[in-house]
Amino acid sequence: MAALSSSSSATAHSRSYSSSSFHSASSTVRSRIKQRVTLATVHNKLAIKSQAKPVPDALMQDGKVTPKVTTPTNSKLQLDNLKDSILYDTPSKESSITDNLDSGGENSTVSITVVGASGDLAKKKIFPALFALYYEDCLPEHFTIFGYARSKMTDAELRTMVSRTLTCRIDKSENCNEKMEQFLDRCFYHSGQYDSKENFVELDKKLKKHEDGRVANRLYYLSIPPNIFIDAVKCASTSASSANGWTRVIVEKPFGRDSESSAALTKSLKQYLDEDQIFRIDHYLGKELVENLSVLRFSNLIFEPLWSRQYIRNVQFLFSEDFGTEGRGGYFDNYGIIRDIMQNHLLQILALFAMETPVSLDAEDIRNEKVKVLRSMRPLQLEDVVVGQYKSHTKGGVSYPGYTDDKTVPKDSLTPTFAAAALFIDNARWDGVPFLMKAGKALHTKSAEIRVQFRHVPGNLYNRNFGTDLDRATNELVIRVQPDEAIYLKINNKVPGLGMRLDRSNLNLHYAARYSKEIPDAYERLLLDAIEGERRLFIRSDELNAAWALFTPLLKELEEKRINPEYYPYGSRGPVGAHYLAARHNVRWGDMGSSNQ
Ligand SMILES: NC(=O)C1=CN([C@@H]2O[C@H](COP(=O)(O)OP(=O)(O)OC[C@H]3O[C@@H](n4cnc5c(N)ncnc54)[C@H](OP(=O)(O)O)[C@@H]3O)[C@@H](O)[C@H]2O)C=CC1
Numbered sequence: 001m002a003a004l005s006s007s008s009s010a011t012a013h014s015r016s017y018s019s020s021s022f023h024s025a026s027s028t029v030r031s032r033i034k035q036r037v038t039l040a041t042v043h044n045k046l047a048i049k050s051q052a053k054p055v056p057d058a059l060m061q062d063g064k065v066t067p068k069v070t071t072p073t074n075s076k077l078q079l080d081n082l083k084d085s086i087l088y089d090t091p092s093k094e095s096s097i098t099d100n101l102d103s104g105g106e107n108s109t110v111s112i113t114v115v116g117a118s119g120d121l122a123k124k125k126i127f128p129a130l131f132a133l134y135y136e137d138c139l140p141e142h143f144t145i146f147g148y149a150r151s152k153m154t155d156a157e158l159r160t161m162v163s164r165t166l167t168c169r170i171d172k173s174e175n176c177n178e179k180m181e182q183f184l185d186r187c188f189y190h191s192g193q194y195d196s197k198e199n200f201v202e203l204d205k206k207l208k209k210h211e212d213g214r215v216a217n218r219l220y221y222l223s224i225p226p227n228i229f230i231d232a233v234k235c236a237s238t239s240a241s242s243a244n245g246w247t248r249v250i251v252e253k254p255f256g257r258d259s260e261s262s263a264a265l266t267k268s269l270k271q272y273l274d275e276d277q278i279f280r281i282d283h284y285l286g287k288e289l290v291e292n293l294s295v296l297r298f299s300n301l302i303f304e305p306l307w308s309r310q311y312i313r314n315v316q317f318l319f320s321e322d323f324g325t326e327g328r329g330g331y332f333d334n335y336g337i338i339r340d341i342m343q344n345h346l347l348q349i350l351a352l353f354a355m356e357t358p359v360s361l362d363a364e365d366i367r368n369e370k371v372k373v374l375r376s377m378r379p380l381q382l383e384d385v386v387v388g389q390y391k392s393h394t395k396g397g398v399s400y401p402g403y404t405d406d407k408t409v410p411k412d413s414l415t416p417t418f419a420a421a422a423l424f425i426d427n428a429r430w431d432g433v434p435f436l437m438k439a440g441k442a443l444h445t446k447s448a449e450i451r452v453q454f455r456h457v458p459g460n461l462y463n464r465n466f467g468t469d470l471d472r473a474t475n476e477l478v479i480r481v482q483p484d485e486a487i488y489l490k491i492n493n494k495v496p497g498l499g500m501r502l503d504r505s506n507l508n509l510h511y512a513a514r515y516s517k518e519i520p521d522a523y524e525r526l527l528l529d530a531i532e533g534e535r536r537l538f539i540r541s542d543e544l545n546a547a548w549a550l551f552t553p554l555l556k557e558l559e560e561k562r563i564n565p566e567y568y569p570y571g572s573r574g575p576v577g578a579h580y581l582a583a584r585h586n587v588r589w590g591d592m593g594s595s596n597q
């Protein structure tokens with residue numbers, strides 16, 4: 001039994017944080033609150049189904065009691081849950097639902113501790129995301145934020161550090177300064193070592209003081225290098241877990257560097273935590289257009305019937321950055337682009353793209369489907385991969401450094417900063433369809449997209465209007481994850497006029513034109529989900545195992561054979577080898593700069 005507890009024994013069941021925040025809630029918050037109410041109803045339905053006593057509404061709202069629904073051992077629900085847990089690494093549905101009901105309320109509080117608060121990610125993403133949630137009234141009425149790291153800092157110094165990174169939403173900046181001050185007043189700092197139980201006991205005392213006798217829910221965000229994850233989890237678990245509420249831990253990637261190290265990390269984490277306390281973050285899952293992928297597929301009749309080998313020729317997952325590993329070379333050299341981007345961000349998107357329709361939107365149903373896809377995939381072969389590394393380049397009198405010019409990178413490093421790969425899903429839906437990935441640093445542009453290239457129209461009457469280039473005549477659906485979010489479909493269209501000339505035009509859902517609201521950062525969504533116990537967008541351990549199983553043999557071979565990367569100039573489109581790879585699978589990269597990109 002793990003030392004930390006995920007669901008509280010005496011937690012608030014109402015998920016509306018306070019009556020005042022309810023009234024001022026944005027529509028997003030309101031819809032979340034609506035979901036909470038729905039969950040309370042579900043909880044009662046489960047209780048009724050299992051002949052346990054339903055939880056009275058009054059109890060659901062006063063935040064003092066958490067009557068755990070006990071189901072008879074032979075109930076259908078339990079059997080289903082048991083079956084799921086055997087097949088997949090699922091927390092029980094019952095505990096997910098209970099967790100979903102316990103982060104708000106007058107008598108409960110949430111303490112969020114950012115471990116590694118002095119670091120890059122904390123400053124760049126975590127504190128700003130927490131502030132954005134506060135700004136949007138999405139945090140519970142009672143909450144406290146603690147920064148924890150070895151650096152010596154006072155509360156005031158932490159606040160100054162954090163304040164430098166906070167920005168206000170463009171569309172709502174009127175009361176921003178006031179909100180920032182209120183937010184900063186709730187931020188505190190404790191300096192300590194990551195492996196010191198004593199220091200965590202001190203943190204625990206400070207947390208308790210702020211929790212002030214309420215039901216205390218605690219969220220730890222491990223924003224530290226992976227070699228100290230376990231020390232920190234051990235200390236948090238044994239010395240600073242909540243006595244009467246839930247305790248959850250967000251773990252940042254990398255989750256190991258191959259199957260073995262990942263399994264060892266999971267095993268160590270599970271010495272101190274239950275699976276449903278571990279929130280493995282992949283921030284790409286929190287991006288708006290990645291969230292939208294399932295909506296697009298499953299709530300539009302026009303897409304789902306086409307979503308198979310019958311109509312789709314190939315799918316491309318593209319990631320590029322127009323800067324190198326500047327400042328992160330030390331970390332990056334041990335991982336490389338395949339582990340940094342492909343094995344997690346792109347593969348997660350692929351799984352969401354290719355999975356079968358889940359039974360419901362429940363986290364476990366979705367994650368079960370993702371695992372099935374990953375387990376149906378062929379492990380990558382060396383011949384299906386091209387690796388590259390950027391070299392220095394001078395353009396317009398400006399000189400850009402090569403990867404190995406970074407002082408923290410060994411001069412003879414072969415670590416790939418670029419990779420292209422062809423993957424295959426050997427199931428009935430996707431048999432034979434190439435899923436191509438391409439990811440690189442120091443390329444000509446910064447973007448992330450999914451491109452779905454459809455097959456030719458059989459016997460197309462208009463072929464001759466396209467000349468001989470049939471590629472131009474196929475439809476392509478582009479989901480531009482970033483920047484400038486958009487979903488557009490390239491269609492063939494008649495150019496207006498008396499003749500019969502066709503062109504390719506875009507049916508374009510351009511987010512900036514369609515929606516006036518600023519798109520929240522991925523970390524906001526994910527932090528809020530972790531507070532609410534929503535696991536849908538976090539990686540379950542069996543998903544992680546399946547993901548590593550696909551890449552580990554290839555990564556080992558690349559390293560053992562010391563495969564030389566193909567060098568490409570900083571700021572270019574990457575190595576030409578990527579084109580040969582695509583051509584071998586009869587594919588043309590969609591991002592190669594034709595008209596109507
Ligand atoms: N930065 C980013 O953009 C991203 C980061 N990540 C992951 O998030 C986590 C945090 O990243 P990031 O903020 O960049 O990391 P940092 O290197 O900035 O480290 C965070 C903090 O950890 C402490 N620390 C650093 N190195 C050591 C060490 N060797 N031993 C003990 N403590 C150390 C330092 O705090 P102090 O000295 O005060 O204790 C530092 O401020 C990592 O797991 C990273 O892989 C994931 C995606 C993107």
Ligand SMILES: O=C1O[C@H](COP(=O)(O)O)[C@@H](O)[C@H](O)[C@H]1O
Pocket residue numbers: 283321340448
């Ligand atoms: O996880 C990582 O992601 C970033 C890219 O994230 P984005 O949200 O800015 O697209 C990448 O730079 C980094 O190398 C990687 O570790």
